[in-house]
Amino acid sequence: MRGILLVNLGTPASCKKEDVQRFICDMLSDPLVSGLPEWQSKFLAKNIIAPLSSSKSLEKYKLIWRKEEPKISPLLYHMQQLAAELESRKGLPVEIAMRYGEPDVAQAIDSLERKCPLLHELIVFPMYPQYAQSTTQTAIDEIGRVFYKRPHSFRLKFVKSYYNHPAYIHALAARAKPYIEKGFDKFVFCYHSLPIKQVESAWKKGREFDYVYQLKETNRLVSNELGISVNEQILLYSSQRGNGWLKPFLSTDIDSLPRQGWKRIIIMAPGFTVDNMETLYDIDIQARQLFMAAGGEEFTFVPSLNSCDEWIEALWKIISGY
Numbered sequence: 001m002r003g004i005l006l007v008n009l010g011t012p013a014s015c016k017k018e019d020v021q022r023f024i025c026d027m028l029s030d031p032l033v034s035g036l037p038e039w040q041s042k043f044l045a046k047n048i049i050a051p052l053s054s055s056k057s058l059e060k061y062k063l064i065w066r067k068e069e070p071k072i073s074p075l076l077y078h079m080q081q082l083a084a085e086l087e088s089r090k091g092l093p094v095e096i097a098m099r100y101g102e103p104d105v106a107q108a109i110d111s112l113e114r115k116c117p118l119l120h121e122l123i124v125f126p127m128y129p130q131y132a133q134s135t136t137q138t139a140i141d142e143i144g145r146v147f148y149k150r151p152h153s154f155r156l157k158f159v160k161s162y163y164n165h166p167a168y169i170h171a172l173a174a175r176a177k178p179y180i181e182k183g184f185d186k187f188v189f190c191y192h193s194l195p196i197k198q199v200e201s202a203w204k205k206g207r208e209f210d211y212v213y214q215l216k217e218t219n220r221l222v223s224n225e226l227g228i229s230v231n232e233q234i235l236l237y238s239s240q241r242g243n244g245w246l247k248p249f250l251s252t253d254i255d256s257l258p259r260q261g262w263k264r265i266i267i268m269a270p271g272f273t274v275d276n277m278e279t280l281y282d283i284d285i286q287a288r289q290l291f292m293a294a295g296g297e298e299f300t301f302v303p304s305l306n307s308c309d310e311w312i313e314a315l316w317k318i319i320s321g322y
Contacts, residue, residue, distance in 0.1 A: 003093040003112045003119050003154070004319060006083055007139045008127040008274060010100035011073040015065045021054035026100040032138040035195055057277075064280040075276040079127075082274070082307040082315075090316055093119070099139050105146045119154045123319055127273045129168060130191070130214040131161040133198055157322050163214040164221060167314035172218075172270050173225040174310040176302050180226060184300070185262040187228050188254075189219045190287075191271040192278055193237035193245040212246070218270050238269075238282045254287045255294035264298040265291065273311065275304040 012023040028045035031038045066077055079096045087094040093116045097108035112119060124143055128135040140158060147156060162168050180187070194211060203210040216235070223233060234257075238250040257265060267287065269279050284301040291299050305311035 001092070001116055001118050002121045002123060003095070003116055004086065005108055005112065005122055005124045005143075006079060006086075006094065006096045006127060007105075007124060007143070008075065008079055008096070008098055009135060009139075009276075010098035011075045011276070012061065013101060015058070015061050015071075015073075017054055017058050020058045020061060021050045023101055024054055024057060025050035030100075030134075030138055032141070033134045035198055060277060060281045063285060064277060073276075074280060075274055078274045078304075078306040082312070085307050085312050086315065089312060097143075099135075099142055105143050109146060109152075113152075121157060122154050123157050123159065123322055125159045125315065125319060128271070129161060129163045129218065129273065130211055130271055131163075131202070131209050132194055132211050133202060134194065136161065159318060159322060161208065161214060162318050163218045165314070165318050167317040169218070169221045169225060171305055171308070171310040171314040172222050172268070175305055175308060176222070176226060176266070176268055179266050179300050179302050180228070183264070184232075184266045184298075185264045186257060186266075187223075187233045188257075188265050188267040189215075189222075189233060189235050190238055190250055190267055190269045190283060191215050191235070191246075193240035193247075193249065195242070196244050196246060199246060215271060222270065238287075239278050250282065250287050251290070255290045257291065258295035258297075263296050264300075265296065266300040266302060268302040269304065273305045275306060279304055 010023065010027065012019040025045045028034055028049050029042040031041045034041040034045070036044070061073070064074055066072055066074060070077065083094040083096050093112055095103070095108040095112045095115075097103055097105045099105075103111070109122070112122065124140075126136050126139050128139075131137075143156070199211050203213065207213050219233065219235065223229070236248055236250040236253055237246045240246070240249050257263075267283055269283060272279050288299045288301070
């Protein structure tokens with residue numbers, strides 16, 4: 001039997017400072033995220049970055065943390081819902097794993113083996129449509145590290161970047177369609193920014209690793225399906241940690257849109273298949289406040305795919321090709 005492992009970046013275990021600090025430290029200790037040597041990444045993350053940034057990050061998490069039961073992060077909640085729906089509808093065992101935090105890769109694989117002792121193939125589905133070393137590559141490396149620690153009765157198959165897969169594009173278009181029917185001045189595509197050095201290093205390997213090419217291709221295909229012209233859209237990047245990152249930045253350029261006459265916008269983040277800090281705070285709270293304070297009239301945020309029907313079917317179609 002085949003099994004499915006849905007892999008995402010991760011989330012703090014709780015909305016408490018110590019858990020937020022631990023999560024930040026784990027993530028930024030990864031040299032594939034920081035772009036620094038491993039020893040330097042760990043030193044800076046543990047002794048400087050995590051202690052200094054945890055309080056500010058905690059306040060953001062408090063704003064987006066689920067108030068309903070279960071009181072967990074939105075990312076973990078939607079991942080659990082997605083896995084449960086996929087398993088129920090398609091009849092295959094499904095588990096989720098986080099690159100940082102829990103459930104980690106080892107826990108997820110152990111759970112799958114208990115659930116399905118006759119497992120012969122595990123399909124690994126990274127929840128990142130566009131390739132980046134700080135998301136896709138580090139997840140692949142971690143799964144390989146855990147998998148080869150001991151013998152297993154099953155083999156691994158990794159789903160490659162699906163930025164242009166028709167099913168993924170259709171799911172995005174279906175998600176956005178109800179929001180565009182009332183009209184807009186500008187449709188904003190928003191993606192997580194990355195260090196330019198990482199981006200340039202990757203695109204030299206070819207389009208399979210070219211983050212900017214892939215996200216622009218996603219935008220083109222979604223726009224074609226929705227009938228959005230080039231003049232009706234704009235690309236912004238969020239969550240940057242320095243000037244040497246992909247621009248233009250959402251946090252500094254969103255307030256310029258009303259001044260240019262674009263007072264009704266729709267904003268979507270196709271790079272995030274599940275809502276998280278970057279979508280729910282950086283976009284739906286912070287960017288909304290900046291846009292409206294600058295004279296904007298209507299700010300419409302399109303939720304991520306999460307566990308909507310179109311995404312479950314798209315995910316299955318993508319997996320079925322492997």
